[in-house]
Amino acid sequence: MVLGVGRRHSMRVTAALLALAASVAVKAADYGGPLFDTHLHYNVEAWDRDTGPYPPAEALARMQRNGVKAIIANSRPNAGTHALAAARETRAAGVTVVPFVRLYRNRDDYGNWFRDESIYEMVQTELARGTASGPYRGLGEFHLYDSANANGPVSRKLMVLAEEKKLAVLAHVDDVAIDLLMAHSPSKGQGLRIIWAHTGIGGPPVARVRALLERYPLLMGELSYRPGLTCEGGGLCPEWRALILQYPGRFMVGSDTWVNQRWSAYDEIMGGYRRWLADLPAEVAQRIAWGNAAALFGLR
Numbered sequence: 001m002v003l004g005v006g007r008r009h010s011m012r013v014t015a016a017l018l019a020l021a022a023s024v025a026v027k028a029a030d031y032g033g034p035l036f037d038t039h040l041h042y043n044v045e046a047w048d049r050d051t052g053p054y055p056p057a058e059a060l061a062r063m064q065r066n067g068v069k070a071i072i073a074n075s076r077p078n079a080g081t082h083a084l085a086a087a088r089e090t091r092a093a094g095v096t097v098v099p100f101v102r103l104y105r106n107r108d109d110y111g112n113w114f115r116d117e118s119i120y121e122m123v124q125t126e127l128a129r130g131t132a133s134g135p136y137r138g139l140g141e142f143h144l145y146d147s148a149n150a151n152g153p154v155s156r157k158l159m160v161l162a163e164e165k166k167l168a169v170l171a172h173v174d175d176v177a178i179d180l181l182m183a184h185s186p187s188k189g190q191g192l193r194i195i196w197a198h199t200g201i202g203g204p205p206v207a208r209v210r211a212l213l214e215r216y217p218l219l220m221g222e223l224s225y226r227p228g229l230t231c232e233g234g235g236l237c238p239e240w241r242a243l244i245l246q247y248p249g250r251f252m253v254g255s256d257t258w259v260n261q262r263w264s265a266y267d268e269i270m271g272g273y274r275r276w277l278a279d280l281p282a283e284v285a286q287r288i289a290w291g292n293a294a295a296l297f298g299l300r
């Protein structure tokens with residue numbers, strides 16, 4: 001078969017364009033802007049009053065080299081948050097601490113906080129005390145392994161307190177518990193700011209997440225450990241990309257340094273975010289990485 005000159009020319013152009021597209025896909029730069037780590041724990045085993053593996057200088061060095069400019073800090077016990085809030089290294093690294101009251105003094109509190117009056121008292125004491133980086137801005141992270149415990153007496157009281165004091169709530173719960181927690185707020189969920197840790201670590205379907213975002217105007221999704229979020233090569237899966245583009249003001253990223261292994265993997269975790277953030281339009285990537293949380297807590 002003999003091709004006409006015009007046809008051969010257009011095939012060459014097509015081949016050149018395909019090669020160009022492939023090289024662009026390979027070279028797409030990772031997101032390079034600031035990050036707001038909205039799910040950071042500085043638990044006792046990480047630092048242990050400076051004898052642990054990640055004393056403040058180490059923890060702050062990890063944030064600094066990853067372009068993390070602000071953190072939601074919450075720690076078991078709250079001493080870790082106080083330490084970060086007061087540390088000279090925090091200011092030197094240019095990291096803003098947004099403190100949340102952790103509901104746990106120790107591991108026993110994970111399974112009991114929702115009915116333990118002494119937790120409510122501890123929250124009141126912490127709120128009155130504040131931190132060296134200013135007043136607490138939220139409650140949590142807390143866990144509900146059984147969603148029905150959202151109906152516990154202390155859980156109910158804390159949702160009322162959070163809405164009245166305009167405190168955000170960082171909740172590691174399932175989708176059923178989101179409805180229950182919202183129902184306990186005075187506005188029935190219209191005025192309560194819940195940051196949904198992992199946006200559901202059990203991986204409820206995207207359609208269910210979308211329905212909850214529609215129902216509760218202040219609900220935000222934090223994306224660490226989110227099943228189904230990333231696909232081949234660490235890029236965003238198509239249905240998550242569509243959801244984020246539909247709700248660009250409602251998602252945030254976090255490290256969830258719940259065990260020391262997460263501190264040792266901090267570079268990879270943040271690098272993973274930078275990779276898939278590059279799959280979004282630059283303006284949306286900036287909001288997920290930084291802007292949404294910065295707006296929430298009044299940072300510039």
Ligand SMILES: [Zn+2]
Binds near residue numbers: 041172197256257258
């Ligand atoms: Zn966590």
